[in-house]
Amino acid sequence: QVQLVESGGGTVQPGGSLRLSCVAHGGNFSISVLDWYRQAPGKQRELVATIVPSGITDYADFAKGRFAISRDNAKNTVYLQMNNLKPEDTAVYYCNLYYFASYWGQGTQVTVSS
Numbered sequence: 735q736v737q738l739v740e741s742g743g744g745t746v747q748p749g750g751s752l753r754l755s756c757v758a759h760g761g762n763f764s765i766s767v768l769d770w771y772r773q774a775p776g777k778q779r780e781l782v783a784t785i786v787p788s789g790i791t792d793y794a795d796f797a798k799g800r801f802a803i804s805r806d807n808a809k810n811t812v813y814l815q816m817n818n819l820k821p822e823d824t825a826v827y828y829c830n831l832y833y834f835a836s837y838w839g840q841g842t843q844v845t846v847s848s
Contacts, residue, residue: 736761736837738829743842746819750846754814756829756839764807766833770814772825772844779828783814796822819846 742754754770765787773779783803784792791803802815812829826841 736831736833738831738837738839740827740829740839740842743827743844745845745847747848748820748846750819751815751817752819752844754816754827754829754842754844756812756814758810758812758831758837761831761837762833763810763831766831768803768805768812769830769832770803770812771828771830772823773828773841774822774825777825782827785812816844819844821846 737759738756740754740756742752744752746752767784767786769784770782771779772782782794782797783801785803785805793801800816800818805812823846824844826843828841829839831837
């Protein structure tokens, strides 16, 4: 069984930055695909960024140039650095680990407001 614990959310002004972290307990972290998703009120959950075991990354169009996903296999942790945040980035952010099954964290709230 895999448990994912996110942290790092909070309230920030437009143009600000946040760094989200997600620690995995259990599972084969280093050979897992890791994603960050987000879900805004009244909207469907959407993919933000992906990092595969080789370190190759991919981003949703809205995240390109502003967000960066990274992983530290020694710490079983995946990060999402978010810069130049906008009010439309307000959402609950979830990490996901995939290795023959999909596992989700509980989510961390990000609010961008002046």
